[in-house]
Amino acid sequence: MIEIERLTKRYGATTVVDDVSFRVEEGAIAVVVGTSGAGKSTLLRMINRLVAPSAGRVLVDGEDTMAIPEDALRHRIGYVIQGYGLFPHRTVAENIATVPRLLGWEKRRIAARVEELLDLFQLDPGEFAQKFPHQLSGGQQQRVGVARALAAKPALLLMDEPFGALDPVIRSRAQDDLLAIQRRLRTTVVLVTHDMNEAFHLGDRIAVMDRGRLLQYASPGELLLRP
Ligand code: ADP
Ligand code: ADP
Numbered sequence: 001m002i003e004i005e006r007l008t009k010r011y012g013a014t015t016v017v018d019d020v021s022f023r024v025e026e027g028a029i030a031v032v033v034g035t036s037g038a039g040k041s042t043l044l045r046m047i048n049r050l051v052a053p054s055a056g057r058v059l060v061d062g063e064d065t066m067a068i069p070e071d072a073l074r075h076r077i078g079y080v081i082q083g084y085g086l087f088p089h090r091t092v093a094e095n096i097a098t099v100p101r102l103l104g105w106e107k108r109r110i111a112a113r114v115e116e117l118l119d120l121f122q123l124d125p126g127e128f129a130q131k132f133p134h135q136l137s138g139g140q141q142q143r144v145g146v147a148r149a150l151a152a153k154p155a156l157l158l159m160d161e162p163f164g165a166l167d168p169v170i171r172s173r174a175q176d177d178l179l180a181i182q183r184r185l186r187t188t189v190v191l192v193t194h195d196m197n198e199a200f201h202l203g204d205r206i207a208v209m210d211r212g213r214l215l216q217y218a219s220p221g222e223l224l225l226r227p
Pocket of ligand 1: 040
């Protein structure tokens, strides 16, 4: 479970995330939705400790993220950025192996994990493991980006507009694939999007943000839609 308590970020006189609190149950998908500039990415980066909060805190399974050492934090929280951030000069297998390598996993265990993930994301290991990112379609790169974030079995997966670069048909398939995979792995997910349809499709809970403030946090059925 992840608990976000009164998170606030100020840059000078501007408050870009304003006293935001919510909790995400184990295995649930929370979608943070709002227009550009609402503070979604900043919120995600504070959860990840890439941005230091001005106030408030984040607990992962009851533990304050500020107290978790850097490498343990990267192990426990997987992160998919916009555009996926794949290393262009590393193969698909090397990209997926990034965090397990940093954690010092044995070679055989890494190879088995890479193969398992490629299978899970329906990328034939024989065909894809040794390819480079530029040899993949957008949808394939997206799957490798998520596979890489999941490689070390994080407790929490953070995704910033993970489908934004995909065309509508591929996007819809990628969303369904994520749901299918998440049902199997039961990883807790916090996903950021500006697309309300995506929020309704994917979210067990939807956090609506506007100008830094959390306007609502509710299940899709309970969400009040205002004009
Ligand atoms: P979103 O992801 O919802 O588009 P962001 O979290 O990226 O929103 O940005 C929220 C607001 O905070 C924006 O107005 C942005 O310009 C501002 N902002 C983000 N990072 C910084 C920073 N490092 N310094 C100053 N302002 C920032
Ligand atoms: P995103 O791809 O999430 O929209 P942005 O374009 O908002 O990212 O921000 C890219 C980087 O620039 C981030 O590190 C963000 O913190 C920083 N940034 C965004 N807005 C500002 C700003 N107004 N002043 C300074 N830094 C900013």
